[in-house]
Amino acid sequence: MKYPSFALNRLFTTVLAISFTTAVFAVGWHQGQSGQSATAISEAEAAGGTVKGPNTAAPDRYVYYPGTEVLGDEEIRLFACGTGLPAARRDQAATCFLVELGNGDKFFFDIGTGSMANVAALMIPYDFLNKVFLTHLHTDHWGDLATLWAGGWTAGRTGPLKVWGPSGATPEMGTKYAVEHFLKAYNWDLKTRNFKLNPAPGKIDVIEFDYKIENQVVYEQNGVTIRSWPAIHAGDGPVSYSLEWKGMKVVIGGDTYPNKWYIKYAANADVAIHETFLTPQELVKMYGQSPQQAIGVGTNIHTSPPAFGKVMSAIKPRHAIGYHFFNEESTRWGIYDGVRQTYSGPLSLAVDNMVWNITKDKIVERMTVSPDQAWSVAGPTPPPAPPTSGVADPLSGAMKAGRWNPQATDAQKDLVDSFMKEYKLK
Numbered sequence: 001m002k003y004p005s006f007a008l009n010r011l012f013t014t015v016l017a018i019s020f021t022t023a024v025f026a027v028g029w030h031q032g033q034s035g036q037s038a039t040a041i042s043e044a045e046a047a048g049g050t051v052k053g054p055n056t057a058a059p060d061r062y063v064y065y066p067g068t069e070v071l072g073d074e075e076i077r078l079f080a081c082g083t084g085l086p087a088a089r090r091d092q093a094a095t096c097f098l099v100e101l102g103n104g105d106k107f108f109f110d111i112g113t114g115s116m117a118n119v120a121a122l123m124i125p126y127d128f129l130n131k132v133f134l135t136h137l138h139t140d141h142w143g144d145l146a147t148l149w150a151g152g153w154t155a156g157r158t159g160p161l162k163v164w165g166p167s168g169a170t171p172e173m174g175t176k177y178a179v180e181h182f183l184k185a186y187n188w189d190l191k192t193r194n195f196k197l198n199p200a201p202g203k204i205d206v207i208e209f210d211y212k213i214e215n216q217v218v219y220e221q222n223g224v225t226i227r228s229w230p231a232i233h234a235g236d237g238p239v240s241y242s243l244e245w246k247g248m249k250v251v252i253g254g255d256t257y258p259n260k261w262y263i264k265y266a267a268n269a270d271v272a273i274h275e276t277f278l279t280p281q282e283l284v285k286m287y288g289q290s291p292q293q294a295i296g297v298g299t300n301i302h303t304s305p306p307a308f309g310k311v312m313s314a315i316k317p318r319h320a321i322g323y324h325f326f327n328e329e330s331t332r333w334g335i336y337d338g339v340r341q342t343y344s345g346p347l348s349l350a351v352d353n354m355v356w357n358i359t360k361d362k363i364v365e366r367m368t369v370s371p372d373q374a375w376s377v378a379g380p381t382p383p384p385a386p387p388t389s390g391v392a393d394p395l396s397g398a399m400k401a402g403r404w405n406p407q408a409t410d411a412q413k414d415l416v417d418s419f420m421k422e423y424k425l426k
Ligand SMILES: [Zn+2]
Pocket: 136, 138, 233, 234, 255
């Protein structure tokens, strides 16, 4: 281990100070590797440590390259795929955390607007990305479900999506209602894709649970336990989650005023994620809100930086992660100072594409270096066959009659003929 976790706080501060001008963010990473992972790593090592010769690989990796590191049997990889706000920003999508476990399981916690571009750049086969846990139903926490649903359907997911989420004060404020009506809103998309694609991956299974129940188990499979408890945010329904696996605990806090349940059930977390919102002054100066609105939003339904610090000082996680603000030079230091008034432990102020490797020994933060032009990667299960019958063609004869057929033949005939021959299709 290159940097012990107790040094991470000071190191991160230092790294922050240099990284935003140099685009080098990372904290060292040195995972004991064996077998396949060692091979994968040695072939793709980036700068780091001492390079022993002009034609040798660097021993440490300061960044994460998707698809090049096999997780250890007791290792968790946590990605920030969205850390921003409801208003769009190219640099920061809205809330989305992706957890990968050494047993192969992968879980989304929220899938906010714009976050799927970061997820796609990780080049994980869509078939493995089928479990989504929602903290609440604001668009900045589930707005990109549309992209995962339809995009994943076209690019390799072979079965339904599964969405877990809280109930609300009434049935129409709950996750089940939201997802059912999401599919109704996208009815044209659904019906037109159903005709050409296998319909199974276009389905969404919803598992709605009671938002009020404290520390209830909402998922238990394959050695993984996910629990939920209430959060205090805007209306009844929002929750926070913990994921426990192999004696480790990652807590994913959704939007909330500091709440007693988080203090109780996030205790002993290895990693505790919690919002730390823009200050009311920033909401006025930079987000265009009135002072009255800003103080209400910033301190009544969200958590201010000093309050985030108090929460972390109360629960004492091995590592704290703050998010849910536009993280830039003009904001981060004020927020950092606010947190540091009340908390001195290990801390990351998240930006998109940060990644943490978590084991019982250490927690290391790095940045992901991923391509802007990523393609979907095929998984081991081949895509299911398109439907052969039983689905009505949504394109009418009247529309088909408008097809332009030069020389009395299909405009695309030559290409179709040669493709059919190449792939032996009938
Ligand atoms: Zn919210």
